[in-house]
Each structure stands twice: as structure tokens, then as C-alpha cells.
Amino acid sequence: MEALTPVIAVLLALAIGAIMLLALQVNPATAYAALADGAFGSTFAVAQTLVKATPLLLVGLGICIAFRGGVINIGGEGQIIVGALATTAFTLGFPDAPLLVLLPGGLICGMLVGGLWGGIAGVLKARFGVNEILTTIMMNAIAVQLSNFLLRGPMIDPKEIVSGTLLAQSARLPETSWLPRLIPQTLLHAGAIFAVVMAVLVYVLLWRTVLGYRIRAVGLNADAARYAGIRVPVYQALALLLSGALAGLAGAVEVLGVSHRMMEGVSGGYGFSGIVAALFGKLHPLGAIPASVLFGSLLVGADKMQRAVQVPSALIDALNGLVVLFVVGSDILVRRRAQRRREQEPHA
Amino acid sequence: MNELFTLPVLLGVLYSGVRLATPYLYAALGEMFAQRSGVVNLGVDGIMLMGAFTAFFIVTNTGSLALGMLGAMLIGLLMGLLMSFVSVNLRAVQGISGIGLYLFGLGLSSLLFKRLLGSTKAIDGFQAIPIPFLSDLPYVGDVFFKHNALVYVAFALVPVAAFVLNRTTLGLKIRAAGMKPEAADSLGVSVAGVRYFCVCLGGVMAGVAGASLSIGLINLFQENMTSGLGFIAVALVYFGGWTPVGVMVGALLFSMVNAFQLWVQVKDILPSSYRDFVVMLPYVLTIVALVFGRRARQPTALSKPFSRGEN
Numbered sequence: 001m002e003a004l005t006p007v008i009a010v011l012l013a014l015a016i017g018a019i020m021l022l023a024l025q026v027n028p029a030t031a032y033a034a035l036a037d038g039a040f041g042s043t044f045a046v047a048q049t050l051v052k053a054t055p056l057l058l059v060g061l062g063i064c065i066a067f068r069g070g071v072i073n074i075g076g077e078g079q080i081i082v083g084a085l086a087t088t089a090f091t092l093g094f095p096d097a098p099l100l101v102l103l104p105g106g107l108i109c110g111m112l113v114g115g116l117w118g119g120i121a122g123v124l125k126a127r128f129g130v131n132e133i134l135t136t137i138m139m140n141a142i143a144v145q146l147s148n149f150l151l152r153g154p155m156i157d158p159k160e161i162v163s164g165t166l167l168a169q170s171a172r173l174p175e176t177s178w179l180p181r182l183i184p185q186t187l188l189h190a191g192a193i194f195a196v197v198m199a200v201l202v203y204v205l206l207w208r209t210v211l212g213y214r215i216r217a218v219g220l221n222a223d224a225a226r227y228a229g230i231r232v233p234v235y236q237a238l239a240l241l242l243s244g245a246l247a248g249l250a251g252a253v254e255v256l257g258v259s260h261r262m263m264e265g266v267s268g269g270y271g272f273s274g275i276v277a278a279l280f281g282k283l284h285p286l287g288a289i290p291a292s293v294l295f296g297s298l299l300v301g302a303d304k305m306q307r308a309v310q311v312p313s314a315l316i317d318a319l320n321g322l323v324v325l326f327v328v329g330s331d332i333l334v335r336r337r338a339q340r341r342r343e344q345e346p347h348a
Numbered sequence: 349m350n351e352l353f354t355l356p357v358l359l360g361v362l363y364s365g366v367r368l369a370t371p372y373l374y375a376a377l378g379e380m381f382a383q384r385s386g387v388v389n390l391g392v393d394g395i396m397l398m399g400a401f402t403a404f405f406i407v408t409n410t411g412s413l414a415l416g417m418l419g420a421m422l423i424g425l426l427m428g429l430l431m432s433f434v435s436v437n438l439r440a441v442q443g444i445s446g447i448g449l450y451l452f453g454l455g456l457s458s459l460l461f462k463r464l465l466g467s468t469k470a471i472d473g474f475q476a477i478p479i480p481f482l483s484d485l486p487y488v489g490d491v492f493f494k495h496n497a498l499v500y501v502a503f504a505l506v507p508v509a510a511f512v513l514n515r516t517t518l519g520l521k522i523r524a525a526g527m528k529p530e531a532a533d534s535l536g537v538s539v540a541g542v543r544y545f546c547v548c549l550g551g552v553m554a555g556v557a558g559a560s561l562s563i564g565l566i567n568l569f570q571e572n573m574t575s576g577l578g579f580i581a582v583a584l585v586y587f588g589g590w591t592p593v594g595v596m597v598g599a600l601l602f603s604m605v606n607a608f609q610l611w612v613q614v615k616d617i618l619p620s621s622y623r624d625f626v627v628m629l630p631y632v633l634t635i636v637a638l639v640f641g642r643r644a645r646q647p648t649a650l651s652k653p654f655s656r657g658e659n
Contacts, residue, residue: 020456024463072443074390130638133390133443134586137579138631145631149624272451275444312462314571317455321394324448325430329438 006280009326010294013319020318021311031309038304039297045304047186051258053296055080055250057195059274060281060288061202062118062246067283068206069239070219071125075136076247076271078143079117083110083248084255085147088170088262089155091177102177107252114248115241117143122237122244132240140271151262169263179257189257195292198246202285205242215239247271269317273299276320279327295320357611362491364607365600366499370565371396371557371574372599373502375581376588377509378553380595383585384513385546386526386539386649387435390446392554393578394453395427399558401457404569405464407471413563420559421552427453428551432544439653450578458571465569473567474498498556498564509592522546526647529654539654554578580634587637589645598637605630 018028039049059076066073073079087110091102121135151168160167179189206212217225218235226232250270255262277295281287298320302313375392382389399420407416427449434445461468474496483493513519524532525542533539557578562569580602588594609626 020459024459067444072441074443074447124635124639128639130635131586133388134583134638135635137576138583138635141576141631142628145624145628152624272447275447276451279444310463312459314455314458314462318452318459319455321448321450321452321455324451325434325440325445328440328445328448329434 003282005330006282006291006323006327009323009330010280012326013322016322017315017319020315024311026309026311031305031311034305034308035298035301037301038308039301041304043183044186045300047183047188048300049293049297050192051187051189051296052299053292054189054192054195054257055254055268055270056274056277056296057199057288057292058250058253059247059270060278060292061195061199061285062243062250063275063278064202064281064283064285064288065206065215065246066239066243067278068219069215069236070222071122071236071239071243072133073118073121073136073240073243073247074133074271074275075118075121075139075244076250076274077267077269078136078140078271079114079244079247080251080254080267080271081143081147082117083114083251084262084266085150085155085251086110086113086248087252087255088173091173091256092155092171095174097176099176102174103179103256106173106177106256107249110248110252111245112248114251115245117248118244119237119241122240125240126233126237132236136240147262147264147266151264155262157261167263170261172261173255177256178260179253187258189253191253191257194253196289198249199285199289202246206285211235211238247274250274273320276324279324357615359487359490361604361607361611363494364610365604366491367495367565368603368606369596369599370499370502370560371577372581372584372602373505373596374553374557374560375578376584376595376599377505377592378550378557379582380509380550380585380588380590380592381513381522381546381553382543382550383650384526384590384647385522385543386529386647386652386654387432387543387547388442388446388582388651389428389431389435389449389547389550390443390579390582391427391431391449391453392446392550392557392581393574393576394450394457395424395551395554396453396558396561396574396578397457397572398423398427398453399555400562400573401461401558401569402555403559404471404562405460407473407563408465408469411472413474416563417556417559420555422555424551424553424555424558425548426551427555428548429544431551432547435547435653436540436543439655442651442653454572461569461571468568468570470567471563473563473565496564498560502560503596506592506596513592523647525654526649529649529652533654533656539656543654554581557581580630583634583638586646587634587641589641590647591645598634601633602630 021028021031038045040046087106090109091106117139121132121139124130124135125132155170157169157171179191182188182190214230214235217230218232222232254266273295277291278288281291298316302316305311306313375396379389379392402423403416403420406419407413431449434440435442476494476496479493483489521537521542524537525539529539584595584598587598609623613623
């Protein structure tokens, strides 16, 4: 039962979506068929689904670490943006560097700056007790403005100035920095494999290292962790930092693998849908893998649905929201039942 | 740069600042009630979007501003009920469930807009009502007394909220539910009932906040037209130390900076690259305020679910 709650949540959300479609005078069967076809109907579709699943997985892994550590990171969007900016700046700054420097360097830059962005919220929480939900949200807005400034000013593609179109985007990254394509004629890139490797690494981190053990201990019961001598604020800050680093990595992978340049809207809502994927995967790094494929498929399928039956892809946002509400709601029901069995005081 | 500090520009900035504070005020005052009762509703932005769409849709089709406002309040109430159910009955982690509510509102409002309206056409929203005599005052009249009804009501709600919170039995119950739910419960206060009431009130006010944008200030609907304003409203409650006056000060700070930025843009006074930093400023200020602000007033049971006999 407990393992199935996310699946039930998604089915329930799809059922409500079907009612909404009926209300909009669309046949839900046709719409969902188009959705499935758009996500899995061809090699290109599957590749596209995996392309979308990649940043979702990376962000979702970061969410796993944060939520396991008892801190809430709503700042994925901002962390993706600054990560992508850092990666772009690095690769454009050293265009002649060899592949072996450029690609890893770009990825590391994205991670570092994303981690910095999350870490700021972490330090403010640890040092001053500032609510991390609010700071991460503020940092999102700051990242958007920073990106606007850089993409219209110092980092704008010189070609945009020459042509006078002034589109807010950076120059194309040097080809040596691009993540290799896995299937020709598709956008699927090596970042997908990389993300799966990261999932395993995050699993090892959380369940096979002292650091991970402490992060989880802090998240499970901060008081008990404190009694055990764990410096709770330090590990909360670390959880936010790591969470930001993974979101920053998602931004790096997006520019190196998909767009090959920095542009507005690079975060594409992954900062939020990554939360949905992580919750669906029960906050387990390996569970996040199928979860991100599922939610990636919804994003890709939604485009097809929009074209085939004129149902705006925003439907998927609404359904994502319902999934979150259902998972978070039902989770508590299940936990409460377990708790009653143990006759323990519930942890708020 | 000197052009900026002429009287008409300053008055213009102040006028727009007062005007633009409206959605922040409705949303943040409503959220303040929810938080004083112990519930953080992070889904305000989603409720605002639904309120904005509902009001705009009704006004487009019926031409009735009153019906539009009513519709926005009703949708706010419904979403408030959903949030209350998830937070109070299901005792969900409020930071996360609020994000769910936000995504739901964001998605549904875009979906309905694209499907039912498709394109946007400006409507006749609430018209400015100059207050007799007061609006004739030099400078002050221009800045404060030539607004539409929604703006006046928003500011009038500040003392009302303070009165309800500090001088009525209901206010006492709300504060008790947020500070010491066990004590309130043992004295016969229904903590669940109070929290339901406050979250729903917050929902209704968030709906009004959304409507104030779509049929009062901008008179248009666009997808994601709040662009995160609801999240700022949540932060303003912390910023304002959970008091109505504090919330108002924060709302004005944000709206003034926003107005300044818009004027700078229109007048083309500063080079465009500086504008981004001007827009960034209130967010940075909020973080700074959160760092140095006193958190002594924070409701002790904030975001902690309550259930009888277990806590």
C-alpha cells in the first residue's frame, strides 16, 4: 500500500484530468492517447522524453537530499539558471581548451555556482535561522534578474548586436564542450547517462556514507540528532548546498546537451517539476529515475496533446500540482497509521 | 539622472507605488491570518492566478465587475478549502503542499485561459474614484486620493485586520491556535475550525488580490500574470513581523521599488542594464530583512500540524 501511494496519486490526478477534459468537451481517451503517443510513439519521442527526464532527475536528486535532510528547497529554478550561466561563461571563456578540460570544467562550474546559490540559503538558515523556503524563492527571482542582466549585457551574443535583433541569449558554445549525442537525429545526449550515474552516487552518499547518514538523521529527528552530537544546522546547510549543486548541474547539462547556449527560460519549470518527480520517487534517488521518466513523458506528451486535440499543455502543470497534493496528503495518512501502531509521538 | 528627481516623476512613482501595493496587501493580509493561526499557505500565487482568471473571464462575458469579484472570492474560498483540508486534516508538510496548490492554480488558469478565451482583450475595470475635497489637496491628493475602490479597500483592511486580530475574541482564538494550539484546544477552541477559517479567509483574499490585477489595475489576463507576486506576499508576512502594519510597510516597499523601476523604464532614464538590479533590489532587501528581522513574533506553532491528544 505504502509503496503504491504515488502511483495511486498519479492515477487519481489523471482521472481528475479526464473530468476536466470532459468539461472542456474533449474526449479524455483521445487526449491521453495523444499524450502517450507523443511521449513514447517513436524513437524520436522516446528520446525527447529522456531529454526532458534528464534535468528532472538531476533536480529531483537534489530535492531528495534536501527533503531527506528536513529542509525544503524551492529554489531549483534559480539554481538551474545560475548553474547554466556559470557553465556558459566558463566554456565561452576558454573556447580553445581541449574537450577533456572544457566539458568537465563546464559541468563543475555549473555545480559549484548552483551549490553556492543553494548554500546561501543553507548558511542563512544555519547561522540566522532564516526560513529556507523564503530565501530559496527570493534567490529564484534574483537569479532571473541576474540572467536578464547578463544575457542582455555582458554575455549577449555579439551576433545579436550586429544583426540588431538583440535577442537575450549568449553566443553558441564551442562544439568541443557539447555533450555527445547518443542517438543520431535526436536530441538525446550523454547527460542522460550521466544523470543516472549521479542517481547511484546520491544513493551511495545518502545510505553508505557518514555524511548521508547524518543528513538523514537530521531530517528524521533533529532533536535526536542533536543529542547524538550531530551539528544539525551544518548538515541542513550542507543538504541545501548539495541540493543546489545538483540543480546547478541540471542547468549545466541543459546548455551543454540541448540548447548549446544560454537563453531565457532555460530552467523550464524543472525546479518545480523536479519536486514532483522526487516525491513520486518516494524521495529515493533510485526511485527518482523512473519518476523523472514518467514526468518527462508527461511534459513531452503534453505538446503532442496540444497539437492533436488542442488541449493546452498547461493541463500537465495542473495535474502535477494535484499529484503533489495527493502524495503529500496520503503520505501523512500512511505515516500516521504506522505511527499509531508504534504509539509514538508524531513528528511535526 | 537628474531627470529622475523632478516633482512630476516623484509624484508619479508614489502614485503608482500606492496603487501597485494593492495586490500585495490583499494577498499578504490574508496570508497573515493563515500564518497567525499556524498554517503557511505557500500556494497563494496559484490562488491569485485562478482569482485573476475567474474575475477576468466573468467580466469579459457579463461586464459585471461585482460578479467578477464574487467569482474570484468563490474560487479563492474553494482553493482555501482544499489547502485547509490538506494541511489540517491530512497534516501534510505545508511547504510542499503549497507548491502543489501553486502548480495546480498556475496550470489550471493557463489551461482555462487558452481554452476558453484564447486571446486577451482589455476590459473596463474598476474606475478611479477621486475622494471629494481630499483629492484636491496639493500633492497628497494626487498620490493617495485618486485611486479605484479596490485600492482604498486594501488599505482600509489594514486597521480592520489589526482590530480583528488584537481586539476581538476571534483574533484571540486565531493567535492562540498559532501560538499554543494545545492550550487553545483545552479551553474549548476548535483549532481545526480556526485554521480552516483563516486559511479560507486567506484564500478569499488571495482571490481578490488576483482579481485586483486582472480587473482593477491591469485589466488584462495573461498566463502566469502574477509572476511570483504571491510568493512575495508570503515573504511579506515574515518581513512584516506578522502584523498588519508591518505587512503594509513591506507591501509599500515592494510596490514603490516596482513603480520606480517602471517609471525609469518608461522615461528611459537609467541604462537598461541597471533596471535588472533595481528589480532585484526588493528581493535582496527581503532576504536582508529576514536575516535581521525579529522573529520573536513568529507564531510558535507555525507550519506544525495539530491533532488532539497527540501533541
